[in-house]
Amino acid sequence: MPDRVVGPEIERLIQLLARLPGYGPRSARRAALHLMRKREELLSPLADAMRVAKERIVTCESCGSVDTRSPCSICGDNRRDAAQLVIVETVGDLWALERAGVVKGRYHVLGGTLSPLDGVGPADLNLQGLVTRVAEGEVREVIIAVNATVDGQTTAHYVTDMLAHLGVRVTRLAHGVPVGGELDYLDEGTLAAAIRSRTAF
Amino acid sequence: MPDRVVGPEIERLIQLLARLPGYGPRSARRAALHLMRKREELLSPLADAMRVAKERIVTCESCGSVDTRSPCSICGDNRRDAAQLVIVETVGDLWALERAGVVKGRYHVLGGTLSPLDGVGPADLNLQGLVTRVAEGEVREVIIAVNATVDGQTTAHYVTDMLAHLGVRVTRLAHGVPVGGELDYLDEGTLAAAIRSRTAF
Numbered sequence: 001m002p003d004r005v006v007g008p009e010i011e012r013l014i015q016l017l018a019r020l021p022g023y024g025p026r027s028a029r030r031a032a033l034h035l036m037r038k039r040e041e042l043l044s045p046l047a048d049a050m051r052v053a054k055e056r057i058v059t060c061e062s063c064g065s066v067d068t069r070s071p072c073s074i075c076g077d078n079r080r081d082a083a084q085l086v087i088v089e090t091v092g093d094l095w096a097l098e099r100a101g102v103v104k105g106r107y108h109v110l111g112g113t114l115s116p117l118d119g120v121g122p123a124d125l126n127l128q129g130l131v132t133r134v135a136e137g138e139v140r141e142v143i144i145a146v147n148a149t150v151d152g153q154t155t156a157h158y159v160t161d162m163l164a165h166l167g168v169r170v171t172r173l174a175h176g177v178p179v180g181g182e183l184d185y186l187d188e189g190t191l192a193a194a195i196r197s198r199t200a201f
Numbered sequence: 202m203p204d205r206v207v208g209p210e211i212e213r214l215i216q217l218l219a220r221l222p223g224y225g226p227r228s229a230r231r232a233a234l235h236l237m238r239k240r241e242e243l244l245s246p247l248a249d250a251m252r253v254a255k256e257r258i259v260t261c262e263s264c265g266s267v268d269t270r271s272p273c274s275i276c277g278d279n280r281r282d283a284a285q286l287v288i289v290e291t292v293g294d295l296w297a298l299e300r301a302g303v304v305k306g307r308y309h310v311l312g313g314t315l316s317p318l319d320g321v322g323p324a325d326l327n328l329q330g331l332v333t334r335v336a337e338g339e340v341r342e343v344i345i346a347v348n349a350t351v352d353g354q355t356t357a358h359y360v361t362d363m364l365a366h367l368g369v370r371v372t373r374l375a376h377g378v379p380v381g382g383e384l385d386y387l388d389e390g391t392l393a394a395a396i397r398s399r400t401a402f
Contacts, residue, residue, distance in 0.1 A: 005274060005275065005296065005299045006267075006268055006269075006273075006274060006296075007257075007268050007269035007270060007274060009250070009253050009254055009257055009258075009269045010254060010258070010267075010268065010269060012250050012253075013247075013250040013251065013253075013254050016243065016246055016247045016250050017247070019243055020221075020232050020235065020236075020243075021228065021231050021232055021235050022223065022224070022228055022231075022232075023223070027222065027223050029293070029296060030222050030223075030293065031221050031222055031223075032254075033267075033291075033292055033293050033296075034221065034222050035221075035251070035254070036254065036258055036267050036292075039255060039258065042217065042220055042221075043251055043254065043255050044255050045217055046214075046217045046218070046251060047248055047251035047252045047254075047255055049210070049213050049214040049217050050214065050236070050244055050247060050248035050251065051248045051252070052210050052213075052214075053210055053211060053214050053233075053236070053237065053244065053248075054240060054244050054245050054248055056208075056210055057210075057211070057237050057240065066207075066211070066234075066237045067207055067208050067211065068207075068208035068210045068211060069208060072207075073206060073207060073208060074206065090234075091234055091237075092230070092231065092234050095206065095207075095230060095234075098206045
């Protein structure tokens with residue numbers, strides 16, 4: 001929008017909002033108008049929440065997740081099973097598993113996957129911290145919960161090799177039919193894996 | 202997400218982001234992760250932009266638009282044609298017309314439409330200010346650019362009646378086929394209006 005229509009402050013707000021995921025110039029304008037209409041109820045608290053987040057968010061020195069404390073809420077929770085460590089690519093994956101509520105142990109966030117084509121090597125991932133944690137001796141099982149992509153599987157193999165001499169059990173997520181999924185819409189690889197890993201009924 | 206996964210500060214950020222238009226709980230989490238990854242490039246400047254907006258945004262005392270000054274950038278622009286006044290429902294509509302770059306004059310933002318069912322009467326709209334502005338005598342033409350909805354058209358008629366004794370020319374936007382539109386997808390009302398208002402080729 002040309003300068004003359006709104007002041008540069010509003011223009012800048014729109015430009016920054018347009019960089020949020022799922023937003024473009026049009027939705028950013030809509031969001032800016034919405035925020036300006038809801039100045040007290042939304043704009044003001046959101047600005048405060050962002051400022052607080054900016055000041056207080058830290059990367060957990062233990063698992064690599066983000067939180068407002070380090071060790072994070074999960075690493076600092078003594079009710080967690082210290083024998084189980086779940087390896088994920090990103091904090092978003094960690095949150096997804098937490099919503100499922102099935103992990104009793106703690107996590108380790110790699111921060112991505114090995115990807116030679118993109119120039120991501122072992123030194124770019126949070127791998128040294130993983131070896132250190134496992135070598136401390138409390139962990140009995142490492143569950144590799146990386147994405148079922150080529151890069152994810154490459155990373156899974158690398159991690160398995162790296163942990164081989166530490167005497168922990170290394171497992172990975174099961175492949176199969178998603179709950180609620182229809183066979184007709186699944187790819188051959190998933191169906192083949194589901195048949196191979198079939199279980200007693 | 203349960204409290205134990207992230208601190209309350211991140212939880213609150215996610216809850217507020219979920220109230221942005223087009224966002225829900227899932228996209229808000231994604232946006233929060235994106236912001237936390239881009240702490241310096243996005244989170245920090247966006248928090249600042251919101252704080253500045255919150256502190257400096259005012260409603261223009263003349264036209265009812267929002268800007269960081271009053272009179273707003275448009276009302277304060279002396280190159281604008283004082284004889285032309287375009288009436289819109291919302292600030293979003295004003296911005297849309299400005300992007301089209303066809304309005305030489307200024308605007309008047311009603312802040313909605315008359316809607317008896319929703320309890321919106323004349324006193325809830327920025328109508329008194331409109332009469333005052335037109336009565337000052339500089340305005341020669343009032344272009345009613347409200348939405349082509351039932352409430353919009355009711356409001357258009359009300360405004361026309363209200364301005365009848367002030368000796369200004371009152372016009373409204375043309376109805377017709379949108380540029381780039383396909384006839385097959387248009388409703389009968391639009392097609393009928395396009396035929397009725399046909400122009401020489």
